Amino acid sequence: MSTAKFVEVHLGDVVRLRKPHACGGTDWTVVRLGADIGLRCEKCEHRILLARSVFERRLKSFLSRAVAADPSLGVDSN
Numbered sequence: 688m689s690t691a692k693f694v695e696v697h698l699g700d701v702v703r704l705r706k707p708h709a710c711g712g713t714d715w716t717v718v719r720l721g722a723d724i725g726l727r728c729e730k731c732e733h734r735i736l737l738a739r740s741v742f743e744r745r746l747k748s749f750l751s752r753a754v755a756a757d758p759s760l761g762v763d764s765n
């Protein structure tokens with residue numbers, strides 16, 4: 688069993704990473720989900736891809752959550 692906790696992340700979430708980008712920005716918008724997490728720097732709009740494990744390690748905090756995905760509301764089939 689892995690002791691790593693699963694981080695739930697959605698498109699449009701804004702996250703802060705522990706290590707600043709080369710431009711000095713620390714805040715990123717999630718633009719792609721999958722085996723790799725796509726992030727766009729809020730400051731310079733540069734895009735990067737991080738493996739999920741790397742992303743979870745660098746993640747410091749969520750600054751804002753994308754609205755749509757609240758699992759407590761159930762899945763709307765439409």
Ligand SMILES: [Zn+2]
Pocket residue numbers: 708709710711712728729730731732733
């Ligand atoms: Zn940047």
